Amino acid sequence: MRRLGLAATWLAVLLLVAWWLLPRLQISSDLRDFMPAPQTPGQKLLIDELGEGPGSRLLLVALSGAEPSVLARQSEGIRERLADDARFAVVANGGDAGMEAIPGYLRPYRYLLSPTLDEQRFDAAYLAGELEARLQDLGSPAAGMIEPLLPADPTLESLVLLDQWEPAHAPQRLHGVWFDQAGRQALMLLQTHAAGFDPAGQEAALAALDDAFAEASSGSGSRLLVSGPGAFSVSIGQRTAAEASLLGGLGGLAFVLLMVLAYRSWKAPLMAALPVASAGLAGMAAVAWLFPGGVHGITLAFGFTLIGIAADYPIHLLSHQRPGIPPGAGAKALGRTLGIGVVSTCIAYLSFFAAGVDGLRQLAVFTVVGLATAMLTTRFLLPALLALAARDVADSRLLSRLHAVVWRWPRLGPATVAIIAAVAAAVALLAPGPFWQNDLSRLTPVPEDSLELDARLRGELGAPDVRYLLTVEGIDVEAVLQASEELRPVLDDLRRQGAIEGYDLAARYLPSVARQRERQARLPDGATLAASLDEALADSPFRPDVFAPFLADVGQARVAAPLRPADLEDSMLHGSISGLLLDQGDKATALVSLSGLRDPAAVAAAVEPLGARLLDLKQASESLVAAYRERVLWALAAAVLLLVVAVSVGLREPRRVARVLAPMLVTGLVVVAVLRVAGVELNLFHLVSLILAAGLGLDYALFFDHAGSRREEQLHTVHAIGVCSLTTLSVFALLASSQIPVLRAIGVTVALGVACNLLGALLIARHRPPGQAA
Template sequence: MTPSQSPGPGRDSRRRLVLALSWLALLLLAAWWIAPRLQLSGDLRKFMPSAQTPAQKLLIDELGEGPGSRLLLLALSGADAETLATQSTALREALAADTRFVLVANGGEAGLEAIPDRLRPYRYLLSSTLDTESFDADYLGAQLDARVQDLGSPVAALIEPLLPADPTLETLVLAESWQPETAPQRLHGVWFDAAGERALLAVQTHAAGFDPTGQQQAVAAIETAFANARGDSSSALTMTGPGVFSVEVGGRTAREAGRIGTLDSVLFALLLALAYRSWKAPLLGALPLASGGLAGLAAVALGFDGVHGITVAFGFTLIGVAQDYPIHLFSHQRPGLSPWASARALWPTLGTGVLATCIAYLTFMLSGVDGLRQLAVFTIAGLGTAALATRFLLPGLIDPAPRDVADLPWLARAWSRLARWPRLGVAGGLAIAALAIAVATFAPKPFWQNDLSKLTPVPADALAEDARLRHELGAPDVRYLITLHGSDTQAVLRASEQLLPALRELRAKGAVAGFDLAARYLPSAATQRARQAGLPDAGALRASLETAVAASPFRADVFAPFLADVEAARTAAPLTADDLAGTALATRVDGLLLRDDRRATALVALSGLADPAAVAAVATHHGAQLLDLKQASESLVAEYRVRLLWALALAALLLLAVVWASLRVPRRVLRVLAPMALTTLLVLAVLRAVGVELNLFHLVALILAAGLGLDYALFFDHAGDDRDSQLRALHAIIVCSAITLLVFALLATSSIPVLRAIGSTVALGVLGNFVLALLIVRRPALHAVNASP
């Protein structure tokens, strides 16, 4: 609408107010619609590429669902040993009754609960006793003599209820054999550390390691149960494990995100208000940004089953680029030119930058990583919506008669000083590029960071405490596993049994301190049938028992349940993994026995691995494989990076095509792209020079910085050689870069390595792109007329 057609000032103000309120109401309605459809996920495997090798597949499965990811280690300290033992027992009983936990161990449990009553007869098939003994009169007589001694000892209360059905105490033999091989010492009936100062417990949760909500609930339940068990004592609880770290990191990330987000919002509002001397500018500038954010969330919610928390957090950081769009519109306003006309004039330049940035993120769709695809959809939808809102909605809210920023005295003085800066020619650009490449290439530290553990924000002392507790409890090594593959469960159980003697020999030689495998709890069907063959029939067993009872103080009729159990075991079908469903034993077996429709894999968890080479050789000899999950994770990261680099190469070609289609003049195209390319090289050189090893998040941040740099160069190019247009472009770019620099400088102070990598990279990129755009793209001003942009 031209000025001659515009309504009166009062009516125009009312119209703008109605439009603003309508826009805000639409945003609130969109938020109301999106909220129930937004299913947040915390599974970091969504940001991992598809596994290409068995080791990588196992790594991803174990990270999310494996028993190691569900294990929490507890230590009680600060009181005398007897008090701590009492509290440990109370804590175990409380947690064992909580459905959020599948296993709670403190050394005081009898192990009887691992076998429900319906499976008790199978003890004769699971125990190794029948491998070396026979249920004849001599063996049963010796066992009854031992029971007489037991009934006169302090363990009589435990033994007496078991005797009618289990005079040979196979249940206790099994419970003892299922104890950890490197279990800690026991004091007052529960586990303690070597110094006898801390009572220890191991807890396994139902919630997977990458279920932050479930892990948070489990941690809270443990804390509540401990508070009840502690009473008025001075004891303290220490917890470690992936779930604890997940909760701690999630809480710290939320706190830092809240702090940084609040500061960002305040700085955004203050800088816009200061730059345009108007309280309306921050409010109007926030509307396209909010529109973009909601559009991104809606797109991901509609296109994916769940929205990852990283997508939301990182996505809002990425569409922070959209804050530049209204700033360019504000800075290019001047009296005599309607906001609509200004938006139309800016749109080709603004649209080119938006399209180029969206194309860069579109390549993430080719990454094969669900999390990056979410991020691409979020960013593209967000940036596109924010740009369209700036073009087609925001002009209707802007005062049609603003003051011209080209008249600001400080801006004129700044431009006069900047005009004295030398322009960077081709030779200078090539020299900078060569120097940056040399620094980045020959810096002493490794170029790429492949160790995922170095990205963890968990404090070093917490990791050290976790290592100490794992050592005290004899928890399995989280790095090494032996794997045995077969066509089905029985095949891998048989292979595990054949490996057992070699594992025991390795333990005796000190190559490994301990091991755990599914066959320890569930023998193969072949082994169970062999043990069945060793059980006497009902008549023979009754005769042997009568002979043994005759020489003891027991009555023969007391052991009728024993006769029934042996006969049930002799005629039963072998026990399978499916039969264990719903039992505590299933938890142990399922963590060491992976099954699908095509194959089965048995895992051997190792503890105290001292000689990987010797263990690997033994594993290979038996058709097994020693997996180094650290090596698997590093190879996964390397393959991920190669795929992403190819995607970025494609993005660079598409970006070049977009800029070429927009400018169509080779000199202009090179001038616009040069600052972005040189800045990318300089940022890499600076990071490498200070010893930073690059990771995935540095690459993603470089894309963001490149998108910002392209915008700066495009708008300096758009200004041409008109002084007033140059001043307006400079004002917009100063405001944009100042806000972006402050936002990402705050991220660079974060204690979260990922946020710190993004913040430092983008902050360096903003500085480099701003300076190089001035040195390369700006043109000398020829005149100072008030021409349209």
């Protein structure tokens, strides 16, 4: 009853902590937390703005599977449903509802935004020509759209603006909306407010799109196809979560079955689960406390993988129980060995603070607190739950035979170990193919059919390239807008030459203040404009009083303060310029997105004299990954050094220290060599997994050293390490079968590391039985 009460109390405390912690736990998904401080302009743009950039926030939509007229109605239905949705900055389908892009308070500004006044004055001749054109329009099928605009806008500057704001490479229109060239798919272009580094925001936007499509299609049998970085991110995240949950569930089941078989007790997995659950909750609480801005999802995922080491602690305690010896005494006997292993591993992980990356710092805190909690609860709480052992789990004929076979194996001497390490290092360095993987896209692969769909829709819609960007820097927003205006003729020439298909920049939507003032100066005063209009109306069937709103708008435009970005926050234009115009306080940057880029060298050479620079974001990401890896490698070097110091202090005997550390260090090289021979390019996940495997290997070597030359102790150690390695292998072998590169990299590396570390510990760290020749 006492043990049952303690177990219930322990479980109740865990549930209470979870109840308190989980609602307060803020999960972050910003991948920039796992990136080092950028150094080059390209890296800075990649880290600070790529997630906010125009290409990363686009969703490319295609409707298919019904008659074109039906698809057009559905496209309009989706646009109407999402037009006022706060999750979207732009919802475009080429429809005639484009006037919504110009709210009422901005209508007088059309004369400052339109390029008409750059080459034309509102004199009598020009107005007469425009009025004659409007008479023709009123006799055309477009009369229904033109007539409401005439009193305030006889020159149709509103339509000039809408045409100017159209995508540079707009698709064809059928039934009033965009369609692909084959005329079988209705196309839409959506821009989310959520950044590209915000999977939760992208998922919410996609859910809203799905709801709008379900309402608009209403059982017509049509299909919704969505592409773009946000769609890829959500799809990959869901796929990874689903596969990780499945493999995690199977791994958990394998763990329970192995524990039941190893100890022939249904209580064993429950006893082992309590320290591990305590470790997970303590790690989460520590990270949430030290990093109030949010715990990164990768930290939690890696953290729970890394504290898989914690499951070894209760396994060792259970395997070393013997009849007649109180569990507390057994725990005390193991305490020093457990302590050395935990302290060494924790010191190694603390070195991640030197990497200067918040994500790794969170991972270090999670792991250190988690492992320390697992060890302390195993040492001081778990023994109180255990009854005296009724039998010795190591008293097994199979185990005795295994021990007899293994202990006849030769033990490797220092020279042999050095040769193995040298050969493994040479193989790893000389194996053909790249050593490191720098391409981030290969870590989260998109299915081939999705890539093909994205390329096709991007070509049809003229969507911007997600790899290349032009940047223009200046002291403030006004300076970069003026520089962008000077860049436009060059970009137009590049388009005519075929180097690019199109471009987009903030100056298309918002001219510089200087350009707006030039256009204001070309507007006539009220009396002059009224006289010119009267002269233009002399031979026209229009009544003079009809155009009073036009005179009022021009008068307002002449005295209005020029528009600035802040004035557009309540309009759809804000979504168009927010990702293209970056105000960083002490400086500003204008981005120019490109579509259909065919000749990067020609573009770079053409824009450089005007102070613009073509950035290859793929190259920037690869250089950033390389810089990140360098920091991690330095952290790992520090970790190895600290680990050697910690084990040396704990064991105090140089020969024992060498026997314990040698398996871990040599097998690390062997694992890298095997991966390289298999053609694997190493990435961050391999490095972190190597640390995990090294921590497991250190535990194996410590316990073989702890067993000494006593046969009985050796049997208990073989049982404990056998259960530890089998449970770990079962989990990570399942991960190795994953189709997700991140999960597969972790699974393959740790599974291979466990097998090599177990073999290395047996061949190097175990003691000889009494009487066996040295």
